[in-house]
Amino acid sequence: MSGPLYSWGRYPYTPQTGHCASWRDEWADRLKTLGQAHGTTLPYGNGRSYGDSCMAASGHVLEMRSTRKFIAADWATGTVTAEAGVTLADVLALSVPQGWFLPVTPGTQFATLGGAIANDVHGKNHHVRGTFGRHVRAFELVRSEGVLRCSAHENPALFAATIGGLGLTGIVTWATFQLIPIHSTQMDTQSQRFGNIAEFFSLSNELDHQHEYSVAWVDCLARGQQLGRGAYFTGDHATYGEQVLPHRKKLSVPVTPPLSLINKLSLRAFNELYWRRQPSQRRYAKADYEPFFYPLDSLLHWNRIYGPRGFRQYQCVIPENDGEYAVRALLETIATSNQGSFLAVLKRCGDLPSPGLLSFPLKGVSLALDFPVQHRERDALFTRLDAIVREANGRLYPAKDAHMAAPDFQRGYPNWEALERHRDPSIQSAFWARVTA
Amino acid sequence: MKNIVIIGATSAIAQACAQVWARQGHHLMLVGRSEGKLNAVKADAQTRGAASVTTLVQDLADVNAGQSILEACQAQWAQIDYVLVAHGTLPDQAKCQDDVNYAIQEFNTNGLSVIALLTTLAKQLETQRHGTLGVISSVAGDRGRGSNYLYGAAKSAVSEYCSGLRARLSKLNVHVLTIKPGFVATPMTAGLPLPEKLTATPEAVAADIIKGFEKKRNVLYTPFFWWPIMMIIKMIPEFIFKKLSI
Numbered sequence: 022m023s024g025p026l027y028s029w030g031r032y033p034y035t036p037q038t039g040h041c042a043s044w045r046d047e048w049a050d051r052l053k054t055l056g057q058a059h060g061t062t063l064p065y066g067n068g069r070s071y072g073d074s075c076m077a078a079s080g081h082v083l084e085m086r087s088t089r090k091f092i093a094a095d096w097a098t099g100t101v102t103a104e105a106g107v108t109l110a111d112v113l114a115l116s117v118p119q120g121w122f123l124p125v126t127p128g129t130q131f132a133t134l135g136g137a138i139a140n141d142v143h144g145k146n147h148h149v150r151g152t153f154g155r156h157v158r159a160f161e162l163v164r165s166e167g168v169l170r171c172s173a174h175e176n177p178a179l180f181a182a183t184i185g186g187l188g189l190t191g192i193v194t195w196a197t198f199q200l201i202p203i204h205s206t207q208m209d210t211q212s213q214r215f216g217n218i219a220e221f222f223s224l225s226n227e228l229d230h231q232h233e234y235s236v237a238w239v240d241c242l243a244r245g246q247q248l249g250r251g252a253y254f255t256g257d258h259a260t261y262g263e264q265v266l267p268h269r270k271k272l273s274v275p276v277t278p279p280l281s282l283i284n285k286l287s288l289r290a291f292n293e294l295y296w297r298r299q300p301s302q303r304r305y306a307k308a309d310y311e312p313f314f315y316p317l318d319s320l321l322h323w324n325r326i327y328g329p330r331g332f333r334q335y336q337c338v339i340p341e342n343d344g345e346y347a348v349r350a351l352l353e354t355i356a357t358s359n360q361g362s363f364l365a366v367l368k369r370c371g372d373l374p375s376p377g378l379l380s381f382p383l384k385g386v387s388l389a390l391d392f393p394v395q396h397r398e399r400d401a402l403f404t405r406l407d408a409i410v411r412e413a414n415g416r417l418y419p420a421k422d423a424h425m426a427a428p429d430f431q432r433g434y435p436n437w438e439a440l441e442r443h444r445d446p447s448i449q450s451a452f453w454a455r456v457t458a
Numbered sequence: 459m460k461n462i463v464i465i466g467a468t469s470a471i472a473q474a475c476a477q478v479w480a481r482q483g484h485h486l487m488l489v490g491r492s493e494g495k496l497n498a499v500k501a502d503a504q505t506r507g508a509a510s511v512t513t514l515v516q517d518l519a520d521v522n523a524g525q526s527i528l529e530a531c532q533a534q535w536a537q538i539d540y541v542l543v544a545h546g547t548l549p550d551q552a553k554c555q556d557d558v559n560y561a562i563q564e565f566n567t568n569g570l571s572v573i574a575l576l577t578t579l580a581k582q583l584e585t586q587r588h589g590t591l592g593v594i595s596s597v598a599g600d601r602g603r604g605s606n607y608l609y610g611a612a613k614s615a616v617s618e619y620c621s622g623l624r625a626r627l628s629k630l631n632v633h634v635l636t637i638k639p640g641f642v643a644t645p646m647t648a649g650l651p652l653p654e655k656l657t658a659t660p661e662a663v664a665a666d667i668i669k670g671f672e673k674k675r676n677v678l679y680t681p682f683f684w685w686p687i688m689m690i691i692k693m694i695p696e697f698i699f700k701k702l703s704i
Contacts, residue, residue, distance in 0.1 A: 043645040091505035
């Protein structure tokens with residue numbers, strides 16, 4: 022259908038050939054023919070996974086965006102059934118005017134429904150609602166041996182394995198999920214900057230449990246007394262306010278510049294300015310939901326700013342007990358290396374369990390940072406960060422990963438062998454081949 | 459709220475139009491060959507907010523197809539506001555040169571069946587003195603090319619028929635919109651080596667079509683850049699054109 026497909030980080034730079042279906046009942050046949058022709062394949066959504074978890078070991082992926090119909094919606098109860106290729110933006114466009122919102126949303130609305138299930142995505146309300154998988158009621162799974170309906174009651178083992186199952190258990194063709202009611206399209210927000218990492222933890226302890234959404238930006242270059250300074254944000258769906266669909270004009274990065282626009286100088290200047298702009302006292306405001314949840318979605322193809330070599334994201338979660346100590350160590354290591362990017366996010370995760378086997382979040386604190394792929398020292402930095410995460414019993418997020426060592430993955434996700442047992446023989450990703458080797 | 463008939467409703471461009479019209483809350487009648495596929499498009503349109511969606515399973519090669527469609531419309535609507543004729547195939551040119559039955563069948567599907575439908579439906583709109591007929595032709599109908607001339611000839615017949623029909627019906631407050639898409643990434647063109655920069659999505663083409671209906675455009679090239687491209691292609695002298703392999 023289109024040109025070669027890549028992952029969002031454009032690293033590893035392995036072009037994938039997409040294979041489409043016009044109707045969802047054709048996927049069983051695609052799975053069979055691709056399995057015969059190339060050994061294995063992998064469902065591919067809208068390419069928002071950063072590393073190699075959305076790349077097929079064979080280089081031939083199933084382009085799930087080609088089936089993106091809605092099947093049913095019950096606006097009395099807020100349940101929607103749709104094909105796996107619909108994006109979260111497609112869902113919001115329909116549900117928001119009806120007074121319903123996604124129960125859990127990642128930082129982009131351009132992920133597909135299938136991708137949200139396969140990565141069991143989480144958002145700024147993880148401490149209240151857990152992961153997306155908790156809100157999935159049922160789905161259809163196309164496997165080599167046949168087509169199955171999965172829910173907590175039907176094929177429960179495959180239901181669990183598929184949530185956070187990285188697309189390996191079969192093709193999710195459609196899914197039914199539950200939305201949450203909203204009264205307004207606006208958000209009641211709070212923002213406040215903090216001077217160091219200890220202040221972040223005290224703000225988070227004070228405010229997280231009072232708000233649906235919370236997240237923090239951190240200046241990854243600040244050192245010494247200011248280590249881990251940043252800005253803390255909370256949000257709640259407003260009870261009173263406007264009821265309008267946002268139609269912000271979207272800008273686009275039209276071409277990939279020959280060099281990454283993110284470098285030491287631009288980053289230091291940007292972080293300083295951004296931190297100074299944040300209020301030192303708590304500031305209350307109203308915001309539309311799009312800029313609150315999806316600030317980056319207004320800049321289409323923003324991944325191009327990292328230049329032709331692409332970028333990698335480092336996202337880890339550290340269990341609560343060692344959280345502050347380990348995050349401090351991670352930030353010190355990053356600041357000393359003078360690398361990183363503007364996009365550095367801290368989030369306290371809650372303890373609500375996911376039905377999935379390989380869900381990423383755990384009770385503790387998650388840190389996510391982008392790094393342009395251009396320095397040779399990068400691997401050395403990632404090795405040092407990995408050691409800190411390992412020490413603190415943390416783990417990395419497969420959806421963001423392109424480097425995790427097999428032993429680290431297997432230690433972080435002890436259920437991986439159960440998922441391997443449920444993996445469809447005709448499906449294999451580059452990521453899975455790497456971390457289970 | 460409009461009453462809209464979509465013929466060939468399971469084609470990619472028609473589906474993309476149906477999505478927009480459903481969001482706008484219109485009444486839709488979906489006509490196509492496969493009941494299962496029509497039902498999938500119907501569920502999507504209903505979920506997106508269409509006021510009502512009816513399906514009609516109909517073989518469009520049948521000369522009485524237009525009459526059946528009219529009867530289905532009259533059974534539930536007082537009038538028809540829009541008709542979109544979107545069915546078609548992309549014939550294998552090499553096979554058309556080899557197999558006369560295949561060539562005639564493809565010409566029927568892409569040319570004569572459209573003309574037959576328009577003949578019947580035009581009568582109804584003429585009686586109403588109201589409504590718009592939108593017909594998906596193709597840039598391929600602007601000039602016969604060695605690589606694709608059976609399809610081009612059928613679409614040319616459709617474009618010329620629409621031109622005349624528009625001239626006649628414009629005096630009766632009925633509008634005819636000729637839609638000429640260029641390369642579109644659809645199942646019909648899957649596997650063809652289309653130039654990526656010139657290939658549009660069905661959604662982009664649908665947005666142009668919807669606007670074309672609203673603004674009563676006469677001939678709509680979509681995306682717009684096909685208009686200058688086709689102007690140039692039409693101007694190339696025949697003694698040069700015949701030597702080109704396009």
